Amino acid sequence: MTQSKTDPRVLRTRKLIMDSFIKLSEGKEFKDITIKDITSEAMINRATFYYHFEDIYDLLEKALSEVLLVNLDYDIYQNDALNEEAFASIFKAITNFQKSLSNRCHRGYKDTIARIIREQLEIIFYKMLLKQNRTEEDESLKITAVMLSWGIYGASVEWRRSSKVPPEEFIKLVIPSIMYGIDIESEN
Amino acid sequence: MTQSKTDPRVLRTRKLIMDSFIKLSEGKEFKDITIKDITSEAMINRATFYYHFEDIYDLLEKALSEVLLVNLDYDIYQNDALNEEAFASIFKAITNFQKSLSNRCHRGYKDTIARIIREQLEIIFYKMLLKQNRTEEDESLKITAVMLSWGIYGASVEWRRSSKVPPEEFIKLVIPSIMYGIDIESEN
DNA sequence: GTGGATTTGTCGTTTATACAACACATTTAA
DNA sequence: TTAAATGTGTTGTATAAACGACAAATCCAC
Numbered sequence: 236m237t238q239s240k241t242d243p244r245v246l247r248t249r250k251l252i253m254d255s256f257i258k259l260s261e262g263k264e265f266k267d268i269t270i271k272d273i274t275s276e277a278m279i280n281r282a283t284f285y286y287h288f289e290d291i292y293d294l295l296e297k298a299l300s301e302v303l304l305v306n307l308d309y310d311i312y313q314n315d316a317l318n319e320e321a322f323a324s325i326f327k328a329i330t331n332f333q334k335s336l337s338n339r340c341h342r343g344y345k346d347t348i349a350r351i352i353r354e355q356l357e358i359i360f361y362k363m364l365l366k367q368n369r370t371e372e373d374e375s376l377k378i379t380a381v382m383l384s385w386g387i388y389g390a391s392v393e394w395r396r397s398s399k400v401p402p403e404e405f406i407k408l409v410i411p412s413i414m415y416g417i418d419i420e421s422e423n
Numbered sequence: 424m425t426q427s428k429t430d431p432r433v434l435r436t437r438k439l440i441m442d443s444f445i446k447l448s449e450g451k452e453f454k455d456i457t458i459k460d461i462t463s464e465a466m467i468n469r470a471t472f473y474y475h476f477e478d479i480y481d482l483l484e485k486a487l488s489e490v491l492l493v494n495l496d497y498d499i500y501q502n503d504a505l506n507e508e509a510f511a512s513i514f515k516a517i518t519n520f521q522k523s524l525s526n527r528c529h530r531g532y533k534d535t536i537a538r539i540i541r542e543q544l545e546i547i548f549y550k551m552l553l554k555q556n557r558t559e560e561d562e563s564l565k566i567t568a569v570m571l572s573w574g575i576y577g578a579s580v581e582w583r584r585s586s587k588v589p590p591e592e593f594i595k596l597v598i599p600s601i602m603y604g605i606d607i608e609s610e611n
Numbered sequence: 612g613t614g615g616a617t618t619t620g621t622c623g624t625t626t627a628t629a630c631a632a633c634a635c636a637t638t639t640a641a
Numbered sequence: 642t643t644a645a646a647t648g649t650g651t652t653g654t655a656t657a658a659a660c661g662a663c664a665a666a667t668c669c670a671c
Binding site: 432457459469470479 | 647648651652657658660
């Protein structure tokens with residue numbers, strides 16, 4: 236929270252790079268996208284790319300994280316309690332995100348994408364648990380967040396594999412068991 | 424032609440400024456647009472504005488010139504001869520441009536706008552006359568260009584004041600008298 | 612395999628932009 | 642009329658971005 240606000244040039248350039256990457260990934264596979272492709276599209280110098288990102292995998296990571304967060308934040312941070320409704324909207328956001336990815340061409344990077352989604356979920360769950368429990372920091376909350384993120388992500392995999400019902404209904408089936416675990420903490 | 428190509432940052436920033444100005448001028452009058460309005464919209468620093476433009480009038484001038492040139496270049500530089508067809512399309516471009524301006528709010532700056540249009544016309548006519556006559560430079564061509572630019576612009580004023588016919592037909596009425604003057608030069 | 616071409620990642624230097632501060636002009640309200 | 646607020650234009654300094662050059666890695670045709 237104490238971060239002095241970042242230089243507008245940095246924000247502009249990062250956005251240019253990310254947008255270009257997302258645009259390019261509609262047209263070709265990740266493995267065929269070069270740094271030069273991206274920087275040409277973004278109309279910035281190639282060296283500038285390396286000022287902001289380690290390499291193209293770093294960009295993939297950050298770009299996907301951002302897109303996912305856009306999907307998530309919008310739905311969640313109004314109703315900040317970790318209730319049934321929140322789980323439903325988070326789950327919906329994940330399935331939406333994965334659907335949007337399937338239009339793009341990141342074949343062969345499913346595992347990377349899975350990790351990115353899970354890590355972001357973990358961060359969000361931890362934040363919400365912290366808010367809900369009013370503790371400064373808590374190892375058990377962290378573990379809870381880890382388990383929730385793996386669990387929810389797993390559920391989304393299972394949903395894509397087999398389910399015919401819409402995501403909202405699907406997640407309702409397992410929410411009760413999740414909520415009992417949470418309720419233990421959320422009484423104070 | 425020998426200009427070493429300009430820094431991409433400059434092109435980006437100028438475009439940001441011009442686009443912001445054009446967008447803002449759809450919403451309010453020129454006299455109510457401040458530099459801060461423009462730079463906020465363009466997400467650049469206010470000081471950077473003064474790196475590219477003298478003041479807001481300089482911006483008005485350059486922005487309008489550019490928009491006008493976009494209208495003109497597209498129509499003309501294919502058929503590069505200064506024939507009946509060329510006059511018609513130039514005239515059409517001018518009337519289009521003025522129509523697009525009437526949507527924006529530059530009341531009280533008609534004279535400035537008139538001058539800008541006329542100056543651009545003069546440049547274009549001179550270029551075309553030069554090409555047509557294969558001379559290195561010629562004072563009489565320059566004067567011809569001046570007269571043509573005033574004349575055509577005057578015609579557009581007259582057309583807006585009174586005419587009910589479309590611009591293409593309107594200009595055809597006066598083309599013959601113009602062309603005789605031109606024909607003297609264009610035989611070589 | 613070998614060799615040429617493309618791509619990657621880094622570096623030093625130059626230049627454009629951000630920013631804060633300033634004096635001055637213009638507008639607005641009391 | 643004055644005082645406060647807002648807008649203009651400039652300056653010095655810090656930093657991000659452009660650029661060209663480079664070695665190393667990777668790709669690809671033969």
